[in-house]
Amino acid sequence: MSRNRTGRIVGRIARGLLIAFATTAPALAQMQLECRPFPPPSLPDRATFDPATLPAAGDAVAFLNGETNDCVRCDLKGAQLQRRALAGADLRGADLSGASLHATVLSKAKLDGATLIGANLDLANLSAASLVAADLQDALLYRANLSGALLNDANLTNARLSEARLMRARLEGATLAGSVMKGTNLAAALLVEADLQLGNFQDANFQGAVLRKATLTNAGFVGSNFTSADLTQAKAFNADFLAANFADARLTNADLRNARLDGASLACTNFDNALL
Incomplete structure (x- = not known):
């Protein structure tokens, strides 16, 4: 040596x-x-998440009116959903870019493949939620509860x-x-x-x-x-x-x-x- x-x-x-x-x-x-x-x-x-398994797009109008908590593949960009009760909601593949979900309850919600770029999720409850392959670039999650959440990829x-x-x-x-x-x-x-x-x-x-x-x-x-x-x-x-x-x-x-x-x-x- x-x-x-x-x-x-x-x-x-x-x-x-x-x-x-x-x-x-x-x-x-x-x-x-x-x-x-x-x-x-x-x-x-x-x-893992495979977008090919998602069903057809849901009814965004019905979701925004509070008639349903499910809105797969919906265009919800900039939606005002703060403090809404959405526990267990199915929002897989939805576009929630720039949406306000401040203090929203999303425990056990399905957000796999969802787009949440720049969304406000401060103080949101996402415990046990599934966000596999979700896009949360620049998102705000101050004091959010993500305990037990799935955020793979x-x-x-x-x-x-x-x-x-x-x-x-x-x-x-x-x-x-x-x-x-x-x-x-x-x-x-x-x-x-x-x-x-x-x-x-x-x-x-x-x-x-x-x-x-x-x-x-x-x-x-x-x-x-x-x-x-x-x-x-x-x-x-x-x-x-x-x-x-x-x-x-x-x-x-x-x-x-x-x-x-x-x-x-x-x-x-x-x-x-x-x-x-």
């Missing part, structure tokens, strides 16, 4: 050791605890989800690039192969979340909680993890080159084969 290559490897190891031990005395005391590896969680089958580019609740939500393959999710609760969420690059996730809660093969490049996670999270093979090049909590987290084979880990809690963190 060449002297230069040896030097680079030693440098990486030294950097990892400095990061791991650049903590306060209480944190060092915690690191003396016995670390018990947790088994990786088994993942459910990934939900959804497009949330530049969406605003600060303080939203996404506990146990499924976001496999979802695009969250450039999104703002400050203080958002993503505990136990599934973000396998999700794209979080350039997003702002300050103080977000990822406790127990699964981010296998997720892209976190250039994203900000200042003060975020990754306790017991699974980031196996995650790409976090140049990510900002200042003061983040990675206690008991798994970062096996993750790419953390140029990432900032100053002040991070790394007690019992698994860095096996990670690039630092």
Whole structure:
């Protein structure tokens, strides 16, 4: 092995050791605890959406008049639907671009393949709703309730989800690039192969979340909680993890080159084969 290559490897190891031990005395005391590896969680089958399965377009006029809660493939661009009770509604493939759904109840609603570009969903209740392959670019979801929602392959580019609740939500393959999710609760969420690059996730809660093969490049996670999270093979090049909590987290084979880990809690963190 060449002297230069040896030097680079030693440098990486030294950097990892400095990061791991650049903590306060209480944190060092915690690191003396016995670390018990947790088994990786088994993942459910990934939900998908096929637009070819949708029925004919519904009656938009009847829907807007409140005569029905179902409007598959309807043109509802700019519709004023704030605070409306639409629990269980079938709006698959509907175009709700620019619509106002502020504080609307959409729990268990079907919005697969729906277009919600620029829609206002602040304070909306979307718990257990299905938004597979939905387009939510630039949507507003401040303090929205998306707990248990299906967002597989959804497009949330530049969406605003600060303080939203996404506990146990499924976001496999979802695009969250450039999104703002400050203080958002993503505990136990599934973000396998999700794209979080350039997003702002300050103080977000990822406790127990699964981010296998997720892209976190250039994203900000200042003060975020990754306790017991699974980031196996995650790409976090140049990510900002200042003061983040990675206690008991798994970062096996993750790419953390140029990432900032100053002040991070790394007690019992698994860095096996990670690039630092």
